[in-house]
Each structure stands twice: as C-alpha cells, then as structure tokens.
C-alpha cells in the first residue's frame with residue numbers, strides 16, 4: 576500500500592489544480608457530479624462542465640469501494656462518472672457530455688458544431704476514440720509480455736496516426752474545441768504512463784500529433800481538472816502489473832467493449 580492511499584491503492588482526493596477546482600464546487604447545486612479524480616472517463620464530463628461554466632457540485636467517490644445504495648441507484652453499473660440532476664440520474668461519460676450540451680444550451684462554448692455534417696464527423700471520430708484509441712491504450716498498459724506490448728503499442732500508434740491525419744488544427748475540427756478533443760484528452764494527459772513504461776513517444780506518431788497533443792493538454796479546462804502526475808502513476812500501477820479488477824480491466828481481458 577502506498578502512503579496516503581486508501582486500501583484500493585487510489586489516493587482519496589484530487590490534488591494539484593484539480594483540488595482547487597474541487598474546492599470551488601462543494602456548494603449544493605441542482606447538478607451533482609459523482610466523480611473520481613483519477614478516472615479518465617470522469618475527466619471528459621468534468622472538462623465539459625468546466626468548459627461551459629455549468630454550476631455543479633463535485634462529489635468524490637471511490638467506485639471500487641463505495642458502492643453505496645444511493646450511488647448504485649444513480650448508476651446501477653456502479654461506475655463513475657454519474658450525475659444527479661433535478662431528481663433524475665444519468666451516467667456514461669460521452670452521454671453526459673452530450674447531455675450537458677443539450678440541457679444547458681445557453682452555456683457556451685458548444686462542443687458540437689452547428690453544421691449537421693460536421694456534427695456527424697464529430698460523432699464518427701468520437702467513436703474512433705472510444706472504440707479504437709482508448710482500448711488500444713489500455714491493452715498496451717495491461718500487456719505483460721514484451722512481444723504483446725510491442726504489438727499493442729503498434730496498434731496504438733496506428734489508430735492515433737489515423738486520427739492525427741484528420742486533425743484540421745488547432746483542434747480536431749478546427750477552431751472549435753469539440754467532443755472529439757474532450758473524448759481524447761484524458762488519455763493524452765495520461766500518456767506519460769506509456770512513455771515511462773512501454774516505450775511510447777509522441778514523436779513516433781508524428782509532428783502533427785505532438786503539436787495537437789500539446790495543445791489539448793494546455794487547454795484551461797483540462798489544466799483545471801488535472802491532478803498530480805505521481806498520483807495518476809500510482810493509479811496505473813495495478814494496470815501495468817495486470818492486477819486491476821475493475822469493470823474496465825475485466826472487459827479488456829474478455830475482449831468486451833468498455
């Protein structure tokens with residue numbers, strides 16, 4: 576057990592800039608975000624709330640431990656992120672991001688473009704992030720044998736490269752920071768785990784990727800929701816040893832969608 580962590584190896588609270596943001600969001604609000612500071616899926620929903628300046632109350636949950644009845648009533652899957660809003664509940668990170676866009680139309684910036692074709696493009700590439708990039712990242716982290724690690728890293732490079740080629744710049748769709756960027760950036764922030772343990776480098780994907788990744792991680796809403804690197808590293812320890820027992824790790828081992 577790491578000093579300062581609870582018995583599930585997860586540091587109990589957000590740190591760094593994220594801790595300040597959590598502090599600013601303790602007052603009761605109509606919208607309650609059930610969050611884990613460490614979770615990349617939570618990060619998507621949290622960034623969207625910060626981008627839009629939607630009032631919310633942040634509640635820290637360790638979903639591996641605190642499967643309390645109230646939390647399970649909100650999300651029967653027992654996963655973060657989840658929200659409570661005016662007596663109703665909702666979960667699944669990408670669904671939440673779209674919900675914030677739909678339910679708070681006066682809160683800008685919009686994360687979906689107005690043009691129908693561009694909107695469809697955003698959904699198409701968000702799907703690429705969810706079904707190709709995120710699983711390839713996790714498989715590379717969890718792989719134990721060098722050959723297997725190499726294979727998954729190659730696949731990770733391939734699916735990143737495909738996306739990078741379509742980046743219009745400065746963000747995926749151009750000037751507008753959209754759901755594609757939000758869906759992806761939590762794994763950009765965490766890619767040091769692959770760099771330090773699996774031989775990944777942004778340069779190997781290409782200059783365009785490197786610049787885009789830098790721009791994403793420098794976005795204010797991303798910086799404001801970021802915890803200290805050492806605590807992310809601690810969280811990924813169990814994945815790097817292939818010891819994680821959460822729903823995501825089990826889904827990856829079983830080849831199921833996450």
Ligand SMILES: N[C@@H](CCC(=O)N[C@@H](CS)C(=O)NCC(=O)O)C(=O)O
Pocket residue numbers: 611613614615616617638639653654655656666667668669820821822823833
């Ligand atoms: N598909 C879900 C994934 C959420 C998820 O896997 N959250 C993890 C934390 S990063 C969790 O709550 N795990 C608890 C468990 O596996 O029991 C989403 O996009 O929101």
